[in-house]
Amino acid sequence: MNKLLEIKGLKTYFYSDDGVVPAVDGVDIVIHEGETVGIVGESGCGKSVTSLTAMRLTPGKVVEGSIKFNGKNILALSDHEIRAIRGNEMAMIFQEPMTSLNPVFTIGQQIGEAVQIHMNYSKQKAKERAVEMLKLVGIPRAEQIVDEYPHQLSGGMRQRVMIAMAMACNPKLLIADEPTTALDVTIQAQILDLMKELKEKHKTAIMMITHDLGVVAEMCDRVIVMYSGKVVEESDVISLFTNPKHPYTQGLMKSVPSLDGEEKRLYSIQGSVPIPGSLREGCSFAPRCEFAMSICKQAMPRLEEVETGHLCRCWLHSTDQGGIQDEATAR
Amino acid sequence: MSQSEAVMYATRSPWSMMVSRFKKNKRAMVGLWMAVLFIVVALLARWIAPYDPTAQNMQVMLESPSFSHPFGTDEFGRDILSRIIYGAQISLMIGIVGVLISVVFGVALGTISGYFGGKLDTLIMRIMDIFMAFPSFLLALAIVSVLGPGMSNLMIAIGIFSVPTFARISRSSVIAVMNKEYIEAAKAMGGAHTFIIFKHIIPNSIAPIIVLSTMRIATAILTASGLSFLGMGAQPPTPEWGAMLSTGREYLRTAPHVSTIPGLAIMFMVLAFNMLGDGLRDALDPKMKL
Amino acid sequence: MKQPLVEVKNLKKYFPIKKGILGRTVSHVKAVDGLDFTIFKGETLGLVGESGCGKSTTGRTILQLLQPTEGEVLYEGKNLVGMNPIELRKLRKNLQMVFQDPYASLDPRLTVGELIAEPLNIHGLSQGKEKDLRVEELLNVVGLSSYHAKRYAHEFSGGQRQRIGIARALALNPKLVVCDEPVSALDVSIQSQVINLLQDLQEQIQLTYLFIAHDLSVVRHISDRIGVMYLGRIVELADKQALFQSPKHPYTKALLSAIPIPNPLLKKERIILKGDVPSPANPPTGCTFHPRCSECMTICRTEKPALKEVDGQFVACHLYN
Amino acid sequence: SNSSSPSTNSSGAGAQAAVEPKDLVVALGAEPTILDPQDSSDALSNNATELVFDKLVTLDKDGKIVPQLAKEWTISPDGKKITFKLREGVKFQDDTPFNAEAVKITFDRVLNKDNKLNRYSFYSEFIDKVNVDSELQVSFDLKFPFGPALTCLAQAAGAIHSPKSLQEKGKGVGKAPVGAGPFILKEWTPGTKLVFEANPNYWGGKPKVKSITFKPVPENSARSIMLETGEADVISPVVPTDVDRLKGNDKLSVLISSSSRNLEFVMNTTKAPFNDVKVRQALNYAIDKETIVKKLLSGYGKVSEAAFTESVWGYSSVGAYPYDPEKAKKLLAEAGIAAGTKIQLWTPEGRYLMDRQIAEFVQGNLQAVGLAVDFKKYEWGTYKNITTNPKKDNYDIIMDSWGASTGDADWALRPLFTTTGSSNLSGFSNAEVDTLLDKGMKTTNPDDRKKTYSDALKVIKDQAPYIFVLDNKQLTGVRKNVEGVYTWTNERLILREAVKK
């Protein structure tokens, strides 16, 4: 399989009056053609910023790292060239279907815009394409809906429209940033179903950002777990769920109440997510980790392959003790 | 946890955060200092004014700015600098007292209207609509005509003239706060109306009022000077800036400084309060629609 | 054995939709449309359903934060509906609420100490030193410490805020706490902390919960019985084991099957419902679920099914006639 | 505004041949209100009616009474009847003939109380009856021998209407006047302009300009600029501060003519301390009239030396109180007035030339002699209402101005200084003055009258109910290519003889 997107050592920082916020602090992600990669992690850990940076849409500043998409260096492209990729080869759907559509343009105009830009379609043809796309995402009365405005649709329908819009130019990569979080379970099921269907049909690779482990289990081939701006674990979905390595991943899995088991008390990770930018020595999860060792408080471990295809950033699994020095000198 | 830890951790109240945001805003700080300067000048007028602002000296009438009269003299040979200095007192008084009047009435009406809603709300807002249907300057003009010219009447007119605006803003701000869950929480705990209004509603809806007040001081000063310009404001020989400008108009060609300088004074004082208001808004809530 | 704490009888809450020149009421949003259920002392009654189905409205009308359109809410036998305000205010001590949004439910201008002391002040319960001690005690109960008391709510994380909200609700030693989606705004790892806290408290001080949520796994974890709501009505109400093992109502079945399971090895059969939840302003005739129901019969289009007991579970569905 | 006819376009006039009559543009401080001469008394309206209407008699450039529609007249020996012989062949602007009937109809209208016209009392006071003696002879029966009768008939209110127009338009004549004068009202856009066109059939010969346009321009400086730029040919009034600059322009001239108007401060003699003549005299000494005239009016005025101005018939100088603050203080002390005594000084603003400024200056003067002056400026509408009656309104010192519109001493003094005078704002009551003024009114011999008034003026000066400050000058700006423009002392701007080159 070919590497479609390759993010290496990405650091995206926000500079404000209150200081620097290292929202993304050294992230490596590879997505192959046609593959669905899940990115999970707590709120604020940098999932959205990572994905936005991949499209060069983040308001933050990329201070380090590289992003290669389909052989092109995203960070080095001209504005014109990056625009040619956005919405065309790489498309995005967002968490909030309510606010992600422009309220003053019709559905048709908004779906058609991308094909007008990227495929030089005429207005008329763009509209036809929009209808076609609406039908594809299973919207009834597509011919009418195409002339309606976002506020006339329900949340689920809007998310379908978002998907239609993203898929309009047959992108190679679809970035879905929590596409179902705002939706009800029954609607979520509809949308996930649709995404699976589209993915199979068009061989689109998907970067699926979510915090719902259920969604990950259902949708993804591979999973990346992020914590506080860094990737802490990466593996194929089955091995992650059956054999999570990182204490954070383990905790995460245990704290979800299960639907079949019968636990009296839930497992809980103590403490709360660190505020990014509150600089701390060592592993950022150490303060909440029940296995924390003294080294954990001193140095950040590296992301290492602990089993084939299973990477983890944790001293418990680290084979390379020299990493301490490496990281320490890197600081 | 220990006492020392509590001390070490500086708590940041919404107020102190606002202050620090405000301090970072250069324009706001310039506005603040300008306003402070005007206030100090007004307070110290008796000591810093070089001449009696009403003392006539026909020997030096309509003189251009010079060393002995830095801003020149007017048609009675009065020192314009001294009149500007004393005029600061008047403009500030009108602005501040006028706005205080509107704040008290406007906030009371707006809060009652927004909090209780229903028929009372409709009644109050319809009355406000009637006032708002007048272009505001005409309303002020009508009120001063009724009350007659003079400082206190001017303040009352300016006060009444802004009541509807304050009522509206405060009402919408109250309604916004009413929709917050913490109001529901207070109700759920069994809090009485007055408790909720004074403890939660007013403190949380007051931010736009503070900003509006500052900006309205600016408007009030402008309006008052406009009324004085039309001869319906302060009584001569009171050194009201608008009136000074208006009388100086006769000499616009021969002695332009007589009307130019009061105009600049008005502009800078208004500017100070506008910058201050702007800064307050940005510090309190940049999205505020004012 | 089971003593009823709150009995809800034919509870309805309609919101008027106003229109026209004179603002006449032309129709109603039937947010809650005839609920009958009982909350027993010491239990947790879970309430699930899709967004807009009337869960929050139910909670609020029970607490009299909204005036019900019809029906009764009996608290220990006393009808809260239409009770005189002073008496009601006194009773409120026993009925508290934890809100969904930990950011909006705490007044940003008060310190945590003031926030927690507020209910004590309102009811004039304790003064001075005693009050401070009580605040400290409450903070400790929810796992915070007294040095937090001087800080403002915005300086806390979501989970901590939710703890503050819980401390406030507990200040008056309530009997019933209505939890309106107390964990849906929280991260998974924080969510479990709060759930555990709620459970611990229930054990310690014999609280009764009405627990509203849309996350079935959470509801299942915490509740003793679960009511499933659809468009302002309860379609199924049962013991949680029964509900999960043998859901009766087609909607419950679909709902349960729709939940993604965090286990990639387990592929289960999905019932995917067509369409969206209809608007409560304009609900379908008959059984409000019939347009989305795969087992819809003719009677479903015309007649509203009543909530009936079937095998120890309460279901409102014509399939069980 | 309406699309202006070419006749009103003044700027394009320069290129036309010199013989062709041109359009004259006149910028005035305000707009006429009503062009019904019997229903308006303001100078601005009268300026306009003087163009449209002719009267039985009128005043010439020098203020002498001269025939107009009446060729000649006789006064009966008892002074109670005046008979006019009318000019023949005169036609009104609507082509109806002018005759004795028209005169009677016009005067009967104003003398009828039910018509409630503005000038009712002005004439009804002395005219008893108007008789048509023949087609071209009309006689007036007076209630008593009235010295200034002819002068009154020469006022704007003496204008004769076309009876047809009166009958047809009723109250509407004020908007569409028809007289026998040299100009016809062509267009009136309220607030913007009035256009009068030359009456080609005027009995006195066709006027020398094609049209006259009145424009209301309240801003003093704007008027001056219009004159400078040629947008206006004549402006009135010119503010004193602009005179020197305008004079410096070789295309312009400023007519400085005397006026029957003076400016004065009225003391309320019905209340303390102004019931004390010493106080009143003291205040007269306290005011620096010289400086007011020199500085505030740039010298375009004259310090008053009597209760009315030089240009009024019957004038004699009785001398001004000199500026002597020390004497003022002494007199005040003698009258037992403590320093710091509070008095009120009221003034209108924008009504009279430099009114507020003068009052403000006077305040300074009065404070300089130890009085605490509470200064109040009122807008005219209010001022007029609160300064009608010294007893009722209870003011202290108010500014006032009086223009003896008849140009006769009687109207200059009787309303103000007789006990029952209609405008006695000072509440002044002096038996000697009452007798003298009554005598003056009823005397017909000019020399006797003059003597009587001279005596009255002296008493008034000594009793000092007023502080007479200054005699106004009329300042009219005229472009040098315009001739034949003059003013009457009662502030009427006479344009009917204007020529524009």
Add this chain to the structure above:
Amino acid sequence: MFSYIIKRVLQIIPTLIGVSILVFILIHSVPGDPARLKAGNEASEQDVQLIRERLGLDQPLYIQYGHYVANLIKGDLGTSLRSDRPVLQEILTRFPTTLSLTVMAIFIMVLIGLFAGIISATKPNSSRDNFTMMFSLFGISMPIFWLGLMLILIFSYYLHLLPSGGNDSFKYFILPALAIGLSSSAILARLTRSSILEIIHQDFVRTARAKGVKEKLVIYKHTLKNALIPIITIIGLEFGHLLGGAVLAETVFSMNGLGRYVIQSIQFRDYPAIQGCVLFIAAIFVIVNLIVDLCYSLVDPRVRYD
């Protein structure tokens, strides 16, 4: 839509009745007597009384109001006490001036304000943003009448470019329209800036960028159309402000408009004229706001009137 307009027009009526009562009370509380003013300075008390009767001012106030309302229903605004002309005619001869002035001022305000607002919003906190916003602060803070005088001083006295007063032709309107338009444009600039900045951070703008839309189009198509709602609102509100500003501008520039007529009428205590003008202005103002409301539906499909 149509029924919405009807509804709104009907809603205007009670407001206007309220306005008429308020004005009636207000102006009759102003000390002064139009009869005395009409009679002139030399008039005797008797003359004044005659005129008072003629004008019907000797009747009790409630009867006067009754007459007024009765006439109003017939569409008659009464007759000016000062000029004896129908008030409506007086208003209509002056309104075109005020309307042209206001429209020109709005034109200036939109032209400068919108442009400046966009300029500074597209590069927030840059020096051009700071400059524009500082400039607009000055604009807001300048007294209209003073700005007017300064314009006269510069453009009429010193440069002889434009006339200083009157309302004969287009060039007479330039300075007064500038005087009132500039300060309003400052308000608009600020509002435009903040609305754009608010919109530009919304999710759908990010969506547009993610589609590869050009930055220019992102601003002018996706953002501006959304920001237009508060902008239109402020234009409507500024209309009232400008009418108020017209009072001052017409005075400074000797223009024969409604604003100055109101002042003259107040000075003359011309009751019917004042009432007429205020009602007229209030009605215009309310109608403008209605139009503004209707404009919302043009830019925002969420606004529907039915």
